[in-house]
Amino acid sequence: xxxxxxxxxxxxxxxxxxxxxxxxxxxxxxxxxxxxxxxxxxxxxxxxxxxxxxxxxxxxxxxxxxxxxxxxxxxxxxxxxxxxxxxxxxxxxxxxxxxxxxxxxxxxxxxxxxxxxxxxxxxxxxxxxxxxxxxxxxxxxxxxxxxxxxxxxxxxxxxxxxxxxxxxxxxxxxxxxxxxxxxxxxxxxxxxxxxxxxxxxxxxxxxxxxxxxxxxxxxxxxxxxxxxxxxxxxxxxxxxxxxxxxxxxxxxxxxxxxxxxxxxxxxxxxxxxxxxxxxxxxxxxxxxxxxxxxxxxxxxxxxxxxxxxxxxxxxxxxxxxxxxxxxxxxxxxxxxxxxxxxxxxxxxxxxxxxxxxxxxxxxxxxxxxxxxxxxxxxxxxxxxxxxxxxxxxxxxxxxxxxxxxxxxxxxxxxxxxxxxxxxxx
Numbered sequence: 001x002x003x004x005x006x007x008x009x010x011x012x013x014x015x016x017x018x019x020x021x022x023x024x025x026x027x028x029x030x031x032x033x034x035x036x037x038x039x040x041x042x043x044x045x046x047x048x049x050x051x052x053x054x055x056x057x058x059x060x061x062x063x064x065x066x067x068x069x070x071x072x073x074x075x076x077x078x079x080x081x082x083x084x085x086x087x088x089x090x091x092x093x094x095x096x097x098x099x100x101x102x103x104x105x106x107x108x109x110x111x112x113x114x115x116x117x118x119x120x121x122x123x124x125x126x127x128x129x130x131x132x133x134x135x136x137x138x139x140x141x142x143x144x145x146x147x148x149x150x151x152x153x154x155x156x157x158x159x160x161x162x163x164x165x166x167x168x169x170x171x172x173x174x175x176x177x178x179x180x181x182x183x184x185x186x187x188x189x190x191x192x193x194x195x196x197x198x199x200x201x202x203x204x205x206x207x208x209x210x211x212x213x214x215x216x217x218x219x220x221x222x223x224x225x226x227x228x229x230x231x232x233x234x235x236x237x238x239x240x241x242x243x244x245x246x247x248x249x250x251x252x253x254x255x256x257x258x259x260x261x262x263x264x265x266x267x268x269x270x271x272x273x274x275x276x277x278x279x280x281x282x283x284x285x286x287x288x289x290x291x292x293x294x295x296x297x298x299x300x301x302x303x304x305x306x307x308x309x310x311x312x313x314x315x316x317x318x319x320x321x322x323x324x325x326x327x328x329x330x331x332x333x334x335x336x337x338x339x340x341x342x343x344x345x346x347x348x349x350x351x352x353x354x355x356x357x358x359x360x361x362x363x364x365x366x367x368x369x370x371x372x373x374x375x376x377x378x379x380x381x382x383x384x385x386x387x388x389x390x391x392x393x394x395x396x397x398x399x400x401x402x403x404x405x406x407x408x409x410x411x412x413x414x415x416x417x418x419x420x421x422x423x424x425x
Contacts, residue, residue, distance in 0.1 A: 003039075006055045010041050012106065013053075017043060019117070024144075042073060045144055049073035051109055075109050116142045116149075123149050123312055130303050131164065147313060154317040157282050161316060165323045168296055169285035186383060187251035187338055189273045190264035193397065196271045196385070200404045204364040205378045207247035207342060210325050211361075212354035244361045245345045248325060251275065251284075251338045256386050256420055259334065268390035268421075271401075274414060275380035283341035284379065287326055289333040296327075340379060368409055384414025389421040 010028070017026045029040045039055040052073040076088040077099075087094045087108060099105045120137040128135035139160055141152040153159030191199075199205060254260050261268040278284040288296055300316065307314045316323075325341055348361035365378040385401055387394045398416045405412050 003055065006039060006053070009053060009105070013041065013043060013051075016106070016110075016113075050144060051075045051077065054078040077105060077109070110144055113142065113144055119312075120149070122310075123307070123314070126307060126310060126312070127303070127314065130306050133164075135160070143315070146315060148315040149307075149312060150315050150317050155321070161318050165316075165318065166282075166285070168299070169288065169323075169326055172286045172288060185277045186255065187253060187275050187277055187380070188255040188260070188386075189249070189251055189275065190260050190270060191273065192266040192270040193388075193391070196273065196401070197404070199273070199367070200401065200408060200410060202364070203367050203408045203410060205249065205367060206362050206364050207249050207340075208352075208354060209348075209361045210243045210246045210248050210341075211358050212356060213248070213325075244348070245343060246322070246325065247342045247344060247361075247363050249340050251278075251340065251380075253336045253338065258389075258421055261388055261390075261419075261421070263335075265388050268388040268419075269392065270388050271391075272386040272388070272419075273382060274384040274386060276383055278340055278379040283322070283343070284338060285326055287328045287332075287335075287337040287339055289330045290327050294327075342379075344375075382410060382412065384412050385416045387416065387418050389419040389423070394418060 010026075014026050017024045025044045027042045027044065029042065031038045031040075041053050042049055043051040050073055052075070054077075072091070074090060076091075078086065087099060087105070094108075099108065120140045120142070124135040124137040124140055127140075139151055139153065140149050142149055151159065151161040154161045156162060252260060255274060256272055258268075261270075261272070264270075265272060288294060290297055300319070304314060322341065322343075326339055328337070342363070342365075344363055349363050350361070351359055352362055354360040366376055367378050367382050369381075370377045382405075385405075387398060391397060398418070401416045402412070405416075
């Protein structure tokens with residue numbers, strides 16, 4: 001392929017990609033082989049390689065550009081030594097077809113992508129009717145890999161998709177029982193005395209990535225059902241890529257509660273850490289204990305099914321990468337759990353072996369507000385500590401915890417108190 005043709009193809013694809021939105025990228029690459037300058041372009045869709053075009057025909061798929069940087073593209077296009085253009089799909093040559101123009105190449109690879117984009121007005125109208133809100137055609141994108149429509153701002157806080165899901169989970173808050181004995185603005189976290197000592201000594205709260213969650217059924221609880229019914233699958237590597245940068249911690253509205261002491265407070269020998277309700281609440285929401293009768297499940301399936309009747313596939317992309325972590329099986333309903341999810345794409349503070357046997361990334365966040373770098377602070381203020389009703393040497397430990405908190409600059413507005421539960425079986 002001479003440089004003129006390569007440049008024409010590159011320009012045509014660049015223009016096309018710009019129309020599709022930010023989930024699609026065209027990446028130009030250059031290299032040298034046998035003293036000759038080699039150029040390539042790789043088109044990625046949602047960070048996964050989709051098409052690679054080389055300026056010469058003698059490049060092996062794995063040459064020049066390391067697979068650790070770009071995974072092998074679904075399509076690969078290059079000239080052969082006779083001057084004809086050849087197209088490979090997943091490493092296999094597409095036989096019986098010759099491509100002598102840029103238009104024929106684009107038509108073969110991207111199919112009817114142009115008509116799909118032109119159909120966004122119809123999709124937006126149907127989607128708006130089902131969701132009972134106005135949807136603009138420009139809000140929608142089309143994924144050439146999954147062949148589905150989606151909201152282009154699906155990974156943006158306060159975007160259309162975020163607000164739709166967030167409103168659902170925030171409405172669940174009205175159904176959560178009021179905490180006792182503290183007021184509505186406090187939440188609790190039960191832990192062992194040893195862990196509490198580490199927290200107070202370091203002045204930090206550690207958040208593990210979602211890969212460390214104990215119950216495998218929690219991850220993808222609703223998402224898995226939807227995907228199985230759609231006969232769709234996303235590679236595990238992609239899931240882990242998102243999961244390792246999503247850190248999670250749990251709270252409950254059940255403060256000084258006997259059941260919670262037994263389950264999470266080291267058989268009531270630990271402590272209940274009382275926090276102010278998180279002030280950064282973009283992803284601090286109550287858990288939906290969902291099943292097939294879950295309102296969220298019903299709403300999503302209705303949208304998918306209604307659009308499918310018109311031959312339209314639609315996907316909420318953030319369901320897998322964000323909202324699935326707020327879904328849990330019905331059997332855990334009594335926990336009244338609130339989860340705080342923090343999306344942090346910076347380098348993790350470290351790696352540790354989680355209790356579920358999975359190597360997990362973690363981040364440590366300061367319990368003291370860092371006004372210059374608020375992103376390094378835990379979003380809730382530690383207000384007090386309740387000692388477990390089964391704790392040994394509780395009176396001595398009370399004084400020690402008070403001294404440790406004071407030494408590390410942690411002001412406990414509600415102090416350290418004994419449990420109001422005066423019995424434990």
